[in-house]
Amino acid sequence: KQEVTQIPAALSVPEGENLVLNCSFTDSAIYNLQWFRQDPGKGLTSLLLIQSSQREQTSGRLNASLDKSSGRSTLYIAASQPGDSATYLCAVRPVGAQKLVFGQGTRLTINP
């Protein structure tokens, strides 16, 4: 059974810092891994999608890496801003399944 874990559960950093969020999964048989952002009381916004054959994806100040063999992904946020404050969710799509398996999320706070 695929399980996804995100560490830390919460993170608070000063504005301007670079930071890394971690995601680990127990079964390397995945189609892809997706990072989402969720603002309080809102829906999910897709940030980055990494296919199983890829090592990383970049979008603006965000960079996501994938090491499928070790079951790990990281989301790197450069030059953090208060507007980056949100919960970040990692989800994998297991091979043979149409559904996503989510981690519990990391609640990020960027202090001005």
Added chain:
Amino acid sequence: NAGVMQNPRHLVRRRGQEARLRCSPMKGHSHVYWYRQLPEEGLKFMVYLQKENIIDESGMPKERFSAEFPKEGPSILRIQQVVRGDSAAYFCASSPLSGEASNYGYTFGSGTRLTVV
């Protein structure tokens, strides 16, 4: 492109009433997925549907919950005789009809927040 549309955004029901949640997928998407997010928990898969077919309902509670995706109209998640423990955010996602299995991500709606009083 309007994205995935869910309504209502907020729904309040008394214990024992029925709740109906609606989801219209993105244009061109014929695969719909429902997820539930309980307070302070992650999203959990409930059910996957294609038009007129339930493909995977392994995450659905065995009683009181049902889902449909008719040929015409939105997908409906129906909860009968709601209890306080059903209070949660319910999210719908959609994905394209075709394409390599690994090539697409999911687009989520804004969710319906159900409160049972």
